[in-house]
Amino acid sequence: MADTVRVRFAPSPTGEPHIGNIRTALFNWLFARHSGGSFVLRIEDTDQERKVEGALDSILASLRWLGLDWDEGPESENGGSNGDYGPYVQSERLGLYREAVDRLLANGDAYPCFCSPERLDAMRKEQQRNQQPPGYDRHCLTELTSEERERRAGEERHVVRFRIPTEGGTVVVNDYIRGDVAYEPALIDDFVILKSDGFPTYHLANVVDDHFMQITHVMRAEEWLPSAPRHVLLYRALGWEPPVLAHLPMILGPDRAKLSKRHGATSTLEYKNSGYLPEAMTNFMALLGWSLDDHTEVFSRDELVEHFDLDRVGKAGAIFNAEKLTWMNGLYIRQLPAEELAERILPFLERPEAEGGLPDGVARPVDAAYVATLTPLIQERLKRLDEAPGLLSFFFEGLPTPAASDLVPKGVSPEQATDALAMVTDKLEAIGDWNEEALEATLRPMAEELGLKTGQLFGAIRVAVTGRSVSPPLFETMVALGRERCMDALRNAVGTLGESAAQASSP
Numbered sequence: 329m330a331d332t333v334r335v336r337f338a339p340s341p342t343g344e345p346h347i348g349n350i351r352t353a354l355f356n357w358l359f360a361r362h363s364g365g366s367f368v369l370r371i372e373d374t375d376q377e378r379k380v381e382g383a384l385d386s387i388l389a390s391l392r393w394l395g396l397d398w399d400e401g402p403e404s405e406n407g408g409s410n411g412d413y414g415p416y417v418q419s420e421r422l423g424l425y426r427e428a429v430d431r432l433l434a435n436g437d438a439y440p441c442f443c444s445p446e447r448l449d450a451m452r453k454e455q456q457r458n459q460q461p462p463g464y465d466r467h468c469l470t471e472l473t474s475e476e477r478e479r480r481a482g483e484e485r486h487v488v489r490f491r492i493p494t495e496g497g498t499v500v501v502n503d504y505i506r507g508d509v510a511y512e513p514a515l516i517d518d519f520v521i522l523k524s525d526g527f528p529t530y531h532l533a534n535v536v537d538d539h540f541m542q543i544t545h546v547m548r549a550e551e552w553l554p555s556a557p558r559h560v561l562l563y564r565a566l567g568w569e570p571p572v573l574a575h576l577p578m579i580l581g582p583d584r585a586k587l588s589k590r591h592g593a594t595s596t597l598e599y600k601n602s603g604y605l606p607e608a609m610t611n612f613m614a615l616l617g618w619s620l621d622d623h624t625e626v627f628s629r630d631e632l633v634e635h636f637d638l639d640r641v642g643k644a645g646a647i648f649n650a651e652k653l654t655w656m657n658g659l660y661i662r663q664l665p666a667e668e669l670a671e672r673i674l675p676f677l678e679r680p681e682a683e684g685g686l687p688d689g690v691a692r693p694v695d696a697a698y699v700a701t702l703t704p705l706i707q708e709r710l711k712r713l714d715e716a717p718g719l720l721s722f723f724f725e726g727l728p729t730p731a732a733s734d735l736v737p738k739g740v741s742p743e744q745a746t747d748a749l750a751m752v753t754d755k756l757e758a759i760g761d762w763n764e765e766a767l768e769a770t771l772r773p774m775a776e777e778l779g780l781k782t783g784q785l786f787g788a789i790r791v792a793v794t795g796r797s798v799s800p801p802l803f804e805t806m807v808a809l810g811r812e813r814c815m816d817a818l819r820n821a822v823g824t825l826g827e828s829a830a831q832a833s834s835p
């Protein structure tokens with residue numbers, strides 16, 4: 329086995345990678361970077377029937393989004409495979425699996441099986457009826473002679489099964505996180521290692537690849553623990569030393585059930601789409617099973633690399649708390665330099681309205697410099713980047729046209745509101761510089777003069793200039809909107825209120 333750490337992330341391209349998959353990738357990546365080792369990406373595509381178009385692209389995109397760069401793998405960052413242990417896609421390694429199968433066959437550790445699906449089905453039903461543990465009944469091992477098996481193997485489609493050694497007692501999996509886990513060999517059946525289509529099964533391919541790729545540590549989800557005794561037996565039969573095994577704790581929803589779509593555990597790229605920052609996501613996922621101590625929650629990427637250690641990965645299921653993720657995202661958003669936040673927001677503004685972007689009527693590309701002046705207005709309260717279009721859209725649209733009723737704050741008569749906005753318009757027309765201080769110095773004292781609460785006056789102005797009752801801080805908003813536009817909007821508002829009053833009084 330290699331002296332330096334070599335770990336791998338071995339996804340199957342059978343669907344969109346979810347948080348659980350990518351947490352596994354992250355832990356392997358952190359471990360590799362922490363120990364100065366290599367992070368290998370291997371694509372386990374032996375189940376051709378379950379292959380999903382586009383899944384591989386999503387896996388690569390997820391890793392790239394989170395900055396989990398791999399040292400070896402298909403499509404390396406530098407283009408092409410860049411490691412010595414390739415190819416890194418299992419369907420391109422069939423020869424290696426075949427060699428291992430031949431060796432196992434030759435040593436009597438494996439045998440061909442000709443049982444039809446119908447026979448296997450009937451066998452399973454029978455086992456169920458008799459409440460026996462499920463598993464292959466060794467028909468082709470016990471009922472056929474080795475000559476028969478050999479002859480038929482040359483003529484018939486068949487699978488190859490691993491022969492579980494019945495001698496040798498319990499099979500012990502030394503798990504780094506869980507300690508020794510013992511399995512009764514009688515409960516492990518003679519599993520298939522080579523399918524009739526010539527493809528290996530997960531178990532065989534996984535073991536062969538981990539061996540030949542000189543993987544030192546296997547970190548994967550707990551759901552693979554029951555597969556580990558089979559792997560241990562395969563390593564033994566092939567005369568290879570197994571890597572260190574570490575099964576990562578399950579990820580659970582707040583109700584402690586296995587994390588599922590129901591808990592909002594959608595594909596990793598959906599988090600990207602919803603405006604989570606990769607740095608927040610990385611920090612959050614690192615804490616799904618690992619901790620430095622019992623209180624530190626915020627870690628930069630470098631800090632994670634510095635501290636990550638398998639010794640501090642727990643056994644207990646990790647609770648996925650979506651609110652905490654959103655909180656953490658807000659924290660990371662607030663830490664971004666404003667210009668950088670603007671850059672990250674831009675794609676969210678520019679996407680089509682139906683996907684949550686600015687109204688389609690707003691011309692694309694959006695003015696990046698203008699966006700940079702707006703981001704400080706929302707940075708403090710933004711929790712996800714996809715909230716930005718909703719918060720900022722009025723900056724990009726035409727003049728607002730609020731209804732008269734919306735321009736009249738609670739507890740204020742229409743006449744008072746009209747007078748107030750008319751006076752605001754007059755006063756603002758006269759101010760010199762259009763900046764926050766000047767606006768504040770002019771508007772704040774007016775509330776008292778008009779006999780209104782500040783909230784009432786500012787509320788009316790807000791609706792007049794933005795068309796909304798909620799917006800970023802008023803004076804900053806007015807500065808960003810610009811003098812001309814605010815004055816036009818205020819005059820319109822006074823007009824709207826006047827028309828409405830005229831209508832109300834006409835017979």
Ligand code: GLU
Pocket residue numbers: 338339340372534547548549552
């Ligand atoms: N291909 C398996 C998966 O999709 C890999 C399991 C392992 O790491 O051994 O999760």
